[in-house]
Amino acid sequence: MSGRVLRLVLPALLLAIVVVVWEATVRFFAIPAYVLPSPALVFGALIDDRALLFNSLLVTLGLTFEGFMLAAVGGIVLAMAFNQWRLIEYSFYPYAVILQVTPVVAVAPLLLIYLPQHLAVLACAWIVAFFPVLANTTLGLNSVDRNLMALFDLYKASRWQVLMRLKLPAALPQILTGLRIAGGLSLIGAVVAEIAAGSAGAGSGLAYRIAESGYRLNIPRMFAALLLLSLVGVAIFLALSALSHLVLRRWHESELRAEN
DSSP states (O other): OOHHHHHHHHHHHHHHHHHHHHHHHHHHHTOOTTTOOOHHHHHHHHHHTHHHHHHHHHHHHHHHHHHHHHHHHHHHHHHHHHHHOHHHHHHHHHHHHHHHHSOHHHHHHHHHHHSOHHHHHHHHHHHHHHHHHHHHHHHHHHTOOHHHHHHHHHTTOOHHHHIIIIIHHHHHHHHHHHHHHHHHHHHHHHHHHHHHHHHTTOOOSHHHHHHHHHHTTOHHHHHHHHHHHHHHHHHHHHHHHHHHHHHHTTTOHHHHHHHO
């Protein structure tokens, strides 16, 4: 059996075993649904509340995508500015670090005070996703082969030509790694902000549904919403991994080795 097939079969087999053991444990010990619902109850809640959960899913997805795009564009553009002008890097990079190390769970309630709910959730998604893109892109742009740089200098290439034709293509692996990390983090930031908004009695995303279901002891719906969030996170990771594979598969060592 090939490695690719194993990578698909083994996780699915493990998931099936976990679901069977979970269902058997709940039935054998007669665990109440408000303590631990069975997979059958969770799937039933997913079907019965599909309209509510789907609408909440769209809200969370929209905010996650907006935060991710802002982080991707802002991180790459600022990293290019850092690479071209050291004064900008020395001035702004410490504040980017401060933004990264400040817990978003502590920032979210403050943002909800000063910003409308939509902008507060969007800001949280951007805050946690921005730094990985910035840091990885900066590293990639600063790690270009010195011999290639000397070759471009020999041909008297302009700074713009060096950036666009050498540094950015060479930094693509690091940029795509930063984007892959930022995709999951933008979802986490949106979820944290939605939970904070739910604690204040507002919100409409999936994380709000989790908080609301917990208050009402509707645990099967809570698990159903959590399952959807997990699936969204996996889908984001797979989509960005596929993008990375498509961009790097013909020339980068990591993808060439994976195919062999």
